[in-house]
Amino acid sequence: xxxxxxxxxxxxxxxxxxxxxxxxxxxxxxxxxxxxxxxxxxxxxxxxxxxxxxxxxxxxxxxxxxxxxxxxxxxxxxxxxxxxxxxxxxxxxxxxxxxxxxxxxxxxxxxxxxxxxxxxxxxxxxxxxxxxxxxxxxxxxxxxx
Numbered sequence: 001x002x003x004x005x006x007x008x009x010x011x012x013x014x015x016x017x018x019x020x021x022x023x024x025x026x027x028x029x030x031x032x033x034x035x036x037x038x039x040x041x042x043x044x045x046x047x048x049x050x051x052x053x054x055x056x057x058x059x060x061x062x063x064x065x066x067x068x069x070x071x072x073x074x075x076x077x078x079x080x081x082x083x084x085x086x087x088x089x090x091x092x093x094x095x096x097x098x099x100x101x102x103x104x105x106x107x108x109x110x111x112x113x114x115x116x117x118x119x120x121x122x123x124x125x126x127x128x129x130x131x132x133x134x135x136x137x138x139x140x141x142x143x144x145x
Contacts, residue, residue, distance in 0.1 A: 016050060029050075068081055103135070
């Protein structure tokens with residue numbers, strides 16, 4: 001079965017704010033996974049710390065996610081699969097988790113990530129751009145905001 005994917009050396013994955021199956025990060029993770037499977041990931045990495053935030057909350061392994069993506073399942077099928085695997089989570093838990101991440105400030109992140117971002121932000125974002133939330137880093141760098 002053919003796997004449709006973006007060429008991430010030429011275009012960006014979805015914003016981490018975009019939901020798939022009701023979860024932020026999941027669509028971006030899928031874009032990167034498919035690109036890795038097709039050899040078009042460019043500088044993007046699947047199973048990175050951002051992806052693992054989603055995997056840890058959803059209780060899905062990177063290996064299982066990659067296997068499902070490799071089956072050629074489209075976005076709707078992947079979303080349904082995610083929802084099936086996360087059926088023990090309440091709507092309230094998912095909404096709270098999504099909103100926590102959408103509004104997570106760099107200062108609220110683990111210190112290792114704060115240290116990493118202290119140099120990453122000035123090296124990779126336009127000078128003078130203010131980062132209010134963690135997801136801003138991706139969206140500024142990729143030209144969405």
